[in-house]
Amino acid sequence: xxxxxxxxxxxxxxxxxxxxxxxxxxxxxxVYLFWYVQYPNQGLQxxxxxxxGSTLVKGINGFEAEFNKSQTSFHLRKPSVHxxxxxxxxxxxxxxxxxxxxxxxxxxxxxxxxQP
Amino acid sequence: NAGVTQTPKFRILKIGQSMTLQCxxxxxxxxxxxxxxxxxxxxxxxxxxxGAGITDKGEVPNGYNVSRSTTEDFPLxxxxxxxxxxxxxxxxxxxxxxxxxxFGPGTRLTVL
Numbered sequence: 415x416x417x418x419x420x421x422x423x424x425x426x427x428x429x430x431x432x433x434x435x436x437x438x439x440x441x442x443x444x445v446y447l448f449w450y451v452q453y454p455n456q457g458l459q460x461x462x463x464x465x466x467g468s469t470l471v472k473g474i475n476g477f478e479a480e481f482n483k484s485q486t487s488f489h490l491r492k493p494s495v496h497x498x499x500x501x502x503x504x505x506x507x508x509x510x511x512x513x514x515x516x517x518x519x520x521x522x523x524x525x526x527x528x529q530p
Numbered sequence: 531n532a533g534v535t536q537t538p539k540f541r542i543l544k545i546g547q548s549m550t551l552q553c554x555x556x557x558x559x560x561x562x563x564x565x566x567x568x569x570x571x572x573x574x575x576x577x578x579x580x581g582a583g584i585t586d587k588g589e590v591p592n593g594y595n596v597s598r599s600t601t602e603d604f605p606l607x608x609x610x611x612x613x614x615x616x617x618x619x620x621x622x623x624x625x626x627x628x629x630x631x632x633f634g635p636g637t638r639l640t641v642l
Contacts, residue, residue, distance in 0.1 A: 423570065446628050457620060457633040458573075465628050504572060508628075517563045517588055518622075518631060520572035 416441035418505050420521035427495055428529050435490040435524045437505030445507040447488045448518065449479055452502040461503070464488060475499070500528045532556050534634035536621050542640045543611040551606040551637050553621030561624050562604040563588075563631065564596065566617040573620065579604055611641045 421436040439445060446465050450458040462473025469481040479490045488505060502525050506518040537552045555562065560581050565573040575588030579598040593615055595607040604623075608615060618638050622631040 418572075448630055450633075457635045458622075459633075460630045463630050517565070517575035517578050518573070520574075522570060522572040 416443075416445060416507055416509065416519050418507055418519055418521035420503075420505055420524050422524050423522065424525045424527065426527045426529055429497055430494050432493050433491065433495050433499075433526065435503050435505075435526065437488045437490065437521060439486050439488065439505075439507050441486075441507065441509070443509055445509055447479075447481060448506045448508075449473065449477070449488070449490050450504045450506060451475075452504065452523075454501070458504065461490070495526070495528050497528050497530065499526060501526060534621055534623055534632050536619075536634040536637050538637060539635070540638045542642060543608075544642060545611060545613065547611050548607070548609050549611070549639075551608075551619055551621075551639070553604045553606065553634060554602050555604075555621075555623040555632070556602065557623060557625070557632065558601060559623035559625045559632075560601070561626065562598065563622045564594070564604070564606045565620045565622065566590065567620060567636075568617050576606065576619075608639075613641050615639065616641045 417440045419438045427433045448463045449461040464471050464481045472478045477492050502523045504523050505521040509516045534555045563578045564576040567573045574590045577596040579585045585596050618636050620636050621634040624631045
């Protein structure tokens with residue numbers, strides 16, 4: 415079975431500073447990787463995804479993530495954060511399997527807190 | 531496109547009551563999912579469906595039932611509500627393998 419570990423439950427950062435949210439996964443087969451953002455009292459919105467190809471993927475709102483197969487990591491980064499980035503961020507994987515119907519396996523989330 | 535819609539937004543149930551959470555998508559996606567989100571625990575998969583008439587259990591199916599009679603609708607049924615089912619429930623859909631899931635706005639359920 416696959417699993418996802420988000421190493422930090424909460425990350426406080428000053429506005430305009432860079433941030434990295436860490437995500438590691440475990441799986442015996444290849445996976446697709448995703449980052450989702452959840453603003454207070456809302457559903458989940460896709461930030462970015464890695465399916466194949468270039469290991470550096472760019473998403474919405476200036477976020478990017480790098481897939482590292484040897485370290486089984488998919489860390490999320492942003493060079494300069496804004497107050498509006500305050501939210502819960504979830505890393506998730508789905509299996510690269512023949513059927514493709516498997517749901518997402520989520521990490522527990524990282525609460526990004528932007529301080530003025 | 532409305533995307534994925536869920537009703538109701540909020541609900542309070544008494545222990546032992548039953549209810550159905552509704553989920554509809556208008557994107558003609560084959561795959562649909564129900565997740566529950568508990569504080570500090572991320573989201574966990576309850577049930578999923580790969581098409582009309584086909585459903586399967588996820589990680590935490592106990593206490594729930596689903597049906598899928600059309601491509602658009604995927605209702606989640608709670609038969610005997612328990613306090614442990616207090617959670618936020620999200621419905622999601624996607625067109626196929628590797629495609630990202632589109633999530634609904636959620637239903638916040640409290641069982642007292």
